[in-house]
Amino acid sequence: MNCVGLKISIAHLYPKLLNLYGDIGNIITLKNRCLWRGIEVDFEEINIGDKINSHDLYFIGGGQDKQQQDVAQELYSNKNELISQRDDGAVFLGICGGYQLFGHYYQPHNKEKLNGISLMDAYTVAGNKRFIGNVTIETEFLDPKTLVGFENHSGLTFLEGETKSLGKICVGNGNNGKDGFEGGRFKNVFGTYLHGSLLPKNPHFADYLIGLALEKHYGEKINLPPLDDKFEFEAHNSVINKSY
Numbered sequence: 749m750n751c752v753g754l755k756i757s758i759a760h761l762y763p764k765l766l767n768l769y770g771d772i773g774n775i776i777t778l779k780n781r782c783l784w785r786g787i788e789v790d791f792e793e794i795n796i797g798d799k800i801n802s803h804d805l806y807f808i809g810g811g812q813d814k815q816q817q818d819v820a821q822e823l824y825s826n827k828n829e830l831i832s833q834r835d836d837g838a839v840f841l842g843i844c845g846g847y848q849l850f851g852h853y854y855q856p857h858n859k860e861k862l863n864g865i866s867l868m869d870a871y872t873v874a875g876n877k878r879f880i881g882n883v884t885i886e887t888e889f890l891d892p893k894t895l896v897g898f899e900n901h902s903g904l905t906f907l908e909g910e911t912k913s914l915g916k917i918c919v920g921n922g923n924n925g926k927d928g929f930e931g932g933r934f935k936n937v938f939g940t941y942l943h944g945s946l947l948p949k950n951p952h953f954a955d956y957l958i959g960l961a962l963e964k965h966y967g968e969k970i971n972l973p974p975l976d977d978k979f980e981f982e983a984h985n986s987v988i989n990k991s992y
């Protein structure tokens with residue numbers, strides 16, 4: 749389908765605080781993969797104190813516990829608005845610390861529990877070990893099935909209720925190093941521990957999210973014309989099942 753002239757709106761939540769390991773690369777990828785197809789992107793950065801307006805897609809990156817603490821209170825004060833956006837079909841992508849705040853809470857070591865915004869039924873508690881390294885997972889909803897990235901977290905996330913994982917761990921630790929799964933998804937909300945940044949090496953996931961955001965905006969499924977992803981998949985395939 750020719751997408752020239754279509755439009756989606758993207759919000760980047762708290763980039764001044766949660767933008768660890770180049771998570772901004774996810775925004776760059778989403779914007780470029782739209783612009784390369786002639787899709788206009790109405791982009792907004794949301795920082796502390798800003799009102800959170802209605803958007804088709806919201807992105808939040810990762811950060812250290814201190815930055816997470818600064819964002820958690822602000823995010824929580826917008827909880828009802830964000831839950832209503834979720835229920836209207838808005839797409840959310842959260843990485844690591846941002847992912848942890850999509851659940852009900854994040855309990856750091858020896859610090860006050862951080863309230864999450866309950867976009868998905870999950871919770872996170874601080875672990876005693878830091879999981880650092882390459883990750884490969886196998887999803888049930890993407891083609892190709894694999895997602896690759898880099899994890900660096902001590903938080904252990906546990907999914908509950910109807911929340912599904914992003915996929916099965918092939919290499920790495922994932923949500924908690926115990927249940928063999930990584931990430932979470934519920935409705936159009938996606939969370940993952942995969943830094944890297946994630947989307948440049950996983951263009952098929954970027955397009956999946958753009959497709960959902962277009963469907964939210966126009967109320968119908970819109971098939972994206974393919975792009976030449978030769979280099980993106982060379983990068984993707986170069987790290988599949990690599991553990992070092």
Ligand code: GLN
Pocket residue numbers: 768809810811812813816843844845846900901902903904
């Ligand atoms: N502070 C959180 C943890 O260590 C998240 C870290 C991150 O966003 N990389 O689990």
